[in-house]
Amino acid sequence: MSSTVRVTFEPEGKSVEVDEGSPLHEAARFAEVGLENPCGGLGICGKCKVEYVRGLPEPTQDEMRLLTKHEVSGRTRLSCRQKVQGETVIFVPEGSRSLVQQILCGGEQRDVTLSPGIRKVSVTVPKPALTDQRSDADRLLSVLNLPEARFDFETLRILPTVLRQQDFSVTVVLVDNTIIALEPGDTTTRKYGIAFDIGTTTVVGYLMDLNNGIELSSASALNGQIPYGDDLIARLNHCIEKPNGQRELHRAIVKVVNALLKEACESVGVNPEHVYALTAVGNTCMSHLFLNIDPKPLAYAPYVPAVKHSVQITARQLGLKICPAAPVWVLPNIGSYVGADTVAVLLAHMWEGDGKEETCMAVDIGTNGEVVLHHKGKWLGCSAAAGPAFEGAGILCGMRGAPGAVSYVKVNEHVAYTTVDGKPPRGICGSGLIDAVAQMLDAGLITTTGRIKDRSQLNGVSSAVKERLVEVEGSRPHFVLVPQEESATGEAIFLTQKDIGHLQLAKGSIHAAMETLMNTAGVKPEDISTLYLAGGFGNYLRVESAARIGLFPPIPLDRIRPVGNAAGVGSKLALLSSEERCRAEEIAGRVEHVELALNPDYFNNFTEASLFPEG
């Protein structure tokens, strides 16, 4: 009989009871403490270091190999190598918590089995003789013991040559029952895949070792379609107006994907020919353009995609510079504006199959906000056009969240701010905008209808702050965040009444979309046990400020969980496991798409939601 013992994780102080002898990383999972775990708990990467505050065990052999002498003789151990023996207190250092890694870790631990569906098998094929004139194909398939296997056709073409290159010793690469590559000699140790998250603005690729699930490198770049238009509507218009527009956008995205996979491979010395699988997630329009499938009907009511299901094609068909017959898996979408990226977010976080009990919600905020709600086995998803305010566009002094963007604002006696990377201020990004407006509300500089007050209307405001309100002829006053002399550009950075109006429309749209789904399902804000904030914006957002401006319905703040690039994590999960790919298909099939354009409730909510809450 095993007895239970208590394990506490610091500095949060999260505490769980587990059976004595349980793996430590399982205890962390029960406690919902995210630990890095890139190798899936195999004890080979040394990334899940923790410090024992109480109950320090002897180091294992793996730990002696992977940790420094100083660490081993100190209190450092690897969470995947240790079992819980008696009362234990653990300190989790920052380095073992990298957010994306933490999420990936959670995802992988849920599966444990690495099952990308790509096999490499090294064989020696019996040589032909006058007494054994079987075809090369037959002799290979018989030694593989896979009489039903099929050849990728280009691979069949080179079969005789490759077989004879190293004396009939060959490595076969299989996807399910299809031979997608042949390599002379034994190359089984080199088996890679790459997972992409293709955003309207940025593209990220993660190179993964398919032999152990470790992320080897990543690379990111701006989406090469940006010169054709900043947002989806502009890109769709380009397809509609230019005879060759669709192809241009397709080529632009393929080019950036090729550049990123090259960079990710080169940085760790991997031959791109040894990359045997690629997953991609993106919004529905990006998926269509990546595949060069006509996206034009997405631009017009009734907004239908050409295809909703996942698509599997070969790298060769898209001109991707990896193993030519490698499968490219583009995950399914939910609707025209709720794409595979949302499916990937759900895959990474919310989906636990039909048996899920928790009422929860995920929201990914960009120029569109995608929202999914789960309640009692019912899944609802929708998309709301937020406009570009959250990306700093359409705001007079707005900019992307790049170095020098004002990202944090504090208004009390004075006005304080910080910038991305601490660089001299150049403008204000989305999270800074929300912070600034939240602070201005608290300081009484703005009314709940969004009106910037005149200096004369202000009560209890310091003169330093008052001075920041600058009267403008024929308009409401501006609020100066950064005076001219502090700015990198030599121009003051300020907010206008119009800027605040843009923010109200944007946040009203997201808020109303969430509220509409909640009303549809009969859910109140306090019923939501977790709100997952996906995407870069959700990650940099200060949750308190978001609540202050009423970006979300009043869900308790401690239930809001920023989860970083969850779409990228979902893409990686799909790369590493065929089961996850099936799950993605299941998600896309289960989430009911709610068309807000048809929904009177949405428009009613919107009017109310574009106001600011009382302080």
Added chain:
Amino acid sequence: MSSTVRVTFEPEGKSVEVDEGSPLHEAARFAEVGLENPCGGLGICGKCKVEYVRGLPEPTQDEMRLLTKHEVSGRTRLSCRQKVQGETVIFVPEGSRSLVQQILCGGEQRDVTLSPGIRKVSVTVPKPALTDQRSDADRLLSVLNLPEARFDFETLRILPTVLRQQDFSVTVVLVDNTIIALEPGDTTTRKYGIAFDIGTTTVVGYLMDLNNGIELSSASALNGQIPYGDDLIARLNHCIEKPNGQRELHRAIVKVVNALLKEACESVGVNPEHVYALTAVGNTCMSHLFLNIDPKPLAYAPYVPAVKHSVQITARQLGLKICPAAPVWVLPNIGSYVGADTVAVLLAHMWEGDGKEETCMAVDIGTNGEVVLHHKGKWLGCSAAAGPAFEGAGILCGMRGAPGAVSYVKVNEHVAYTTVDGKPPRGICGSGLIDAVAQMLDAGLITTTGRIKDRSQLNGVSSAVKERLVEVEGSRPHFVLVPQEESATGEAIFLTQKDIGHLQLAKGSIHAAMETLMNTAGVKPEDISTLYLAGGFGNYLRVESAARIGLFPPIPLDRIRPVGNAAGVGSKLALLSSEERCRAEEIAGRVEHVELALNPDYFNNFTEASLFPEG
């Protein structure tokens, strides 16, 4: 109770007893009288005209429509429209007997069902609405009631455009469960396929209407690889010696196939985009080169092909200019030198599945002779290198069977000959060579060892013939077939001792191969119920002359059946029916390949077989 009646077919006088009321073309089939039947007996093509000598029936409505007034009021009827009513005598005119058509007819009648596996379905897809935002793919599949169908990827790319071209009315082309093309409007009446026979020397394509099985047109040309070498060995050497050789030969054959399909389509006004399937048969090397699969190991012992099974790829993958996603079916081969063309011959004629009782044999004579023997459920196949003598090459005055080639020779008091197309003589082709040597043997001009006698050794030979023996310094005499003054070239056409030697090697090789298979199976010449002679050469060959020179073991002459381009017929059968394609795979799997290079019996037989039989 139906009584039986006798039907006689003239001018052969073949006679059968059938039930009164049987279809006339069935009676013809029982009597083994080949009748044209391109439409499969549907009464729509009017090609199976016969003349009633006795028992003329009233014309049917179809006949009144399809025949001229003169024909209807005379004795002409269509064999597919008439039933046997009482004692009947039929005359089959030459025009209803075209050899290839006769064979195709037999093949199709065995199946009856036209089942090419290509479907065209015209549908009207429900239009999208805000209340029906299913993807274009889903809405199409649901109206097709084929939720499991898959899209050819390039077809998926254009789905939104095509759907909207004629207001969501569209024709879908399916191969099994894959959508390979989409066409606006209703195009179901236009559904074609093309069957190819790719010989080392000539390539033939047959354009078929897949809606009714009718052959619409055919086109033929020399194999574009000839400039790289006349025979297989030369072509393989080109692959071995030139870095780009394989690709050059591949492109040459693709080019000629594209030219022929264009010609066949243009001649009947068919759009090549409406050709949805292509079959190809050829020897193993041709199949490999057509597919651009490395054929080099075929050149060296132990002579193994890369692939033996049938290969299905898309037209796009080979650059064939038909519907891009159309399946290209390349039939399987039996061994390195017993190819898909032989499989097609068996498909057309010998194969009736496992239950076959007859002991029979097929031989296709060219530079290689492929031989297949069936005896008591055992199938044996082999290939013998005959050299180019049968194609007129390696013979001093030899030429291909083109206009002006001496194709028939008679030696009695004088020497008489005819030429192909009656053109002035330019040389001698394979069948003429065999005729000439047979006649020279009968006339006592050659010994059984092949030695041309001196004039002094001749007995009972006319002086006109004697004069044709021309003494040559330091060699055996020549025999002049065409004197200088009759020749188109101004040079006499004659046979040398060396020519006869070449013929002996060639015919000895074929004879020994047949004998080796017969010995292996324990079969005597008189056990063979039918010997099928496939290919152009077998068709032009005078069987009596072939027997005289001992080209075959002494099989009774009335059991030898020339069957024309049986490989082409097999290719057509495979195009018209997926069942036939399965059968081809079964044949290739069942025929045991006998490697003559290993067989001492073959070499023993060969020595004997290269002699001529006693008269």
